[in-house]
Amino acid sequence: MSSTQELRITLPDVALLAKVKRPVVSMWRSRSRNTATPFPSPAAHDGSQELFNARDVTDWLASTGRGNNPHAADDAAAFAVPAGPHTRRTHFAGLTALLALRCLTDSPLGRQGADELLDSADELDPDDAFLYTELEALGPELSQLATYADLLTDASYTAEAAFEALLADRFRTGAQEQAATALTDAAVELVAATALELAAGSATPPVFMDDGGSDFLRDVADMLGEVEPAVLAAGTGDDPATRLARRRLLVHGRNKENLQVLDSPVPDGRGTLVRLAQFPSPAVPDMDAAQMLTAVDNIALGMDGTQSAVVLAPASVLTDSLSGTGTGPARNRAALAIRSDVLRSGRVRAIVRLPQGLLRSKPRQAQALWVLAPAHAGVAIGERWTMVADLTGLQLSADVRQDLVGDLAASMGGREEIRAHAFRFARLVPTRTLLASSGSLTASLPGPPPAAMAAAAPGSPAEELVRAEEQIARLNSSPQPSLAVGLQPGTGQPLTPAVIGSLLKDGCLKYLPGHRITGPDVEAAIAGRAQFRVIGVDELTGARDHGSRAVSQLTFASEYPQGRLTEPGDVIFWTGTQGTALVDEVGAGVVLYPARILRISTRDPDGLIPEVLAQDIRAATAGSWRQWPVRRLGGPGRAALQRALADVERERRRAAVRLQRLDVLAGMLMDGASDGSFEVLDNDTATEGTS
Numbered sequence: 001m002s003s004t005q006e007l008r009i010t011l012p013d014v015a016l017l018a019k020v021k022r023p024v025v026s027m028w029r030s031r032s033r034n035t036a037t038p039f040p041s042p043a044a045h046d047g048s049q050e051l052f053n054a055r056d057v058t059d060w061l062a063s064t065g066r067g068n069n070p071h072a073a074d075d076a077a078a079f080a081v082p083a084g085p086h087t088r089r090t091h092f093a094g095l096t097a098l099l100a101l102r103c104l105t106d107s108p109l110g111r112q113g114a115d116e117l118l119d120s121a122d123e124l125d126p127d128d129a130f131l132y133t134e135l136e137a138l139g140p141e142l143s144q145l146a147t148y149a150d151l152l153t154d155a156s157y158t159a160e161a162a163f164e165a166l167l168a169d170r171f172r173t174g175a176q177e178q179a180a181t182a183l184t185d186a187a188v189e190l191v192a193a194t195a196l197e198l199a200a201g202s203a204t205p206p207v208f209m210d211d212g213g214s215d216f217l218r219d220v221a222d223m224l225g226e227v228e229p230a231v232l233a234a235g236t237g238d239d240p241a242t243r244l245a246r247r248r249l250l251v252h253g254r255n256k257e258n259l260q261v262l263d264s265p266v267p268d269g270r271g272t273l274v275r276l277a278q279f280p281s282p283a284v285p286d287m288d289a290a291q292m293l294t295a296v297d298n299i300a301l302g303m304d305g306t307q308s309a310v311v312l313a314p315a316s317v318l319t320d321s322l323s324g325t326g327t328g329p330a331r332n333r334a335a336l337a338i339r340s341d342v343l344r345s346g347r348v349r350a351i352v353r354l355p356q357g358l359l360r361s362k363p364r365q366a367q368a369l370w371v372l373a374p375a376h377a378g379v380a381i382g383e384r385w386t387m388v389a390d391l392t393g394l395q396l397s398a399d400v401r402q403d404l405v406g407d408l409a410a411s412m413g414g415r416e417e418i419r420a421h422a423f424r425f426a427r428l429v430p431t432r433t434l435l436a437s438s439g440s441l442t443a444s445l446p447g448p449p450p451a452a453m454a455a456a457a458p459g460s461p462a463e464e465l466v467r468a469e470e471q472i473a474r475l476n477s478s479p480q481p482s483l484a485v486g487l488q489p490g491t492g493q494p495l496t497p498a499v500i501g502s503l504l505k506d507g508c509l510k511y512l513p514g515h516r517i518t519g520p521d522v523e524a525a526i527a528g529r530a531q532f533r534v535i536g537v538d539e540l541t542g543a544r545d546h547g548s549r550a551v552s553q554l555t556f557a558s559e560y561p562q563g564r565l566t567e568p569g570d571v572i573f574w575t576g577t578q579g580t581a582l583v584d585e586v587g588a589g590v591v592l593y594p595a596r597i598l599r600i601s602t603r604d605p606d607g608l609i610p611e612v613l614a615q616d617i618r619a620a621t622a623g624s625w626r627q628w629p630v631r632r633l634g635g636p637g638r639a640a641l642q643r644a645l646a647d648v649e650r651e652r653r654r655a656a657v658r659l660q661r662l663d664v665l666a667g668m669l670m671d672g673a674s675d676g677s678f679e680v681l682d683n684d685t686a687t688e689g690t691s
Helices: 011-018 022-031 054-064 072-078 092-105 114-124 132-136 139-156 159-168 176-181 185-199 216-224 240-253 289-301 329-344 398-411 415-420 431-435 450-456 461-477 500-506 537-541 553-559 610-618 637-674 683-687
Strands: 007-009 044-046 049-053 207-209 230-233 259-262 273-278 307-314 348-353 367-372 385-390 427-430 509-512 522-524 531-535 549-552 570-575 579-584 589-591 596-600
Touching: 007 011, 007 054, 007 072, 011 022, 011 049, 011 054, 011 072, 049 054, 054 072, 072 139, 092 114, 092 132, 092 139, 092 159, 092 240, 114 132, 114 139, 139 159, 159 240, 185 216, 185 273, 185 307, 185 367, 185 398, 216 230, 216 240, 216 273, 240 259, 273 289, 289 307, 289 329, 289 367, 329 431, 348 398, 385 398, 385 431, 398 415, 398 522, 415 637, 427 431, 461 637, 500 509, 531 537, 531 553, 537 570, 537 579, 549 553, 570 610, 579 610, 596 610, 610 637
Parallel strands: 207 230, 207 273, 230 259, 273 307, 348 385, 531 589
Antiparallel strands: 007 049, 044 049, 307 367, 348 367, 385 427, 509 596, 522 549, 531 549, 570 579, 570 596
16 A cells, blocks of 8 residues: 555545535535536445545645645545554554554654564563554454554654644444543643642652543643653553553653653652543443442552542533432442542542533533542541532633633642632532532532631631731741842943834834734643743733743744744833833743844844833833933943842842732631630730840
């Protein structure tokens, strides 16, 4: 099989290949019937479905100029199937194994015989953990499908992209277990981002494990990028879904030195472990409520003090009343008893009912999220709380996901962290209230806001007193260094200010316009994900926090090939009703139009200093920005001024941290004094006898 002449393609796939809507292909076919260039006739049938010769179709598209894909001939393999009984539907596992082999060996497969292919597979997979069985099962069709895997790779440019294209085509390729449990991108990203947040601050590379074969670990790998070290594990199962998950992880982790992909059990003592689980899963697609909750209970029972978990399952199982699930009253009671046992363990730290539309095969089925972590340390069982949120009716957009993950992260902390966090979606509910309810866990229950809840369950007055005293000691022990900035009389001969236009003309400044980034490409910044910061008018004016928005590195590279990143010291500005500017200290950002960049020449700065330039832009009056005057500084004083300004900025940041701690202390003093945990002494009384 050496060309597209041996590939077959359906009419729906012709539409995808030509980048047109499906009815357009039928129109082409009917209108060209009696012309000199009729649409090709079917070459075969699969039941009632017509199959066309892919080479004939691409030749027809090229000769007639139809469609919107000038590279249709090169891309045909990604939309077609080999002629004969071996199709993507019947050989899904084998094709993914071939693509994994192509990726891991980094060499074409079609020139190798079947024995060579199996020898390579045995060398890569001596324990038969992820691909040897799948290749051996192809039998006499192995060599022919290996050539097809090469065509798929060439059409998708890389084996990794071809692998993902095959997975994205799960509904049409007939991978029933995969299709039945496939989640939307938003759902997968939410679970992956939550898992990363649970592992934040780990002293050792965290371990992320999913033994159900879902899509979660792929997104975890993407969000980790190529810097953060981590271990990815697909569990110990030998079912097709788990083996597929191992192949996928190995394909995507091949070029990332920071990631270790395990195809064996996770050794004990590996540090922070985060379990990710979806129920039903591709590995076990048929589960009732009791079976799902038993699986969750097993996860909770197996956790120690360094482990946590994120579980996604139908809301009818995790959050809603269990009166309508199972196969009868006995099954309902069993499911309710299991759910109550898990809640009673104190390890269910957060419960979120998610909107409908997250499960592709059942868009009307709502999902729910549980976050499991060690029970609150030092909190009596009767005083424990659980974070509860209900997102019914909301779209799981990027900002909603980001704020929800922030709420989930805060709920894992103690009372001080909860009091300091502004929750958007969540409220804290006493766990005992959830245990007493046989109905919905997210129904409208009487519950105070999180900060009040944290104060309403103070533990003992002695604990409140100790915490407040520790906070005071922390503030008093914080060093308050003086600014080491020396001054002396100046020469009295400053450089004359220059207008921006003349500095641009002389080459001392360089002007760079902002990028026109398509709205959907600007997304919420997620820690650990491969993104570039976005700096726009909202960041300049303070409408958004710096670093809150980003664009995917992959999207920026592919969709904006002429794009440029900021460099340290660039001045980002906007000429609105009032000049606004800031200095990008770290670089590697993307400036969003109408914001722009002024870059000072490193060869001939002519006395320009980024911080001074930004300040002069902020102080400029109306008029053309090219006519705005900016101050310059020559001689050795220029470098000294920059160092002094950096010291001032560091002190400003320390002051912001201290101010936040003072806010927390104020809340603790008011809470402790009002609930009788302690009394605040008068300053004179507190210091009496110490002088």
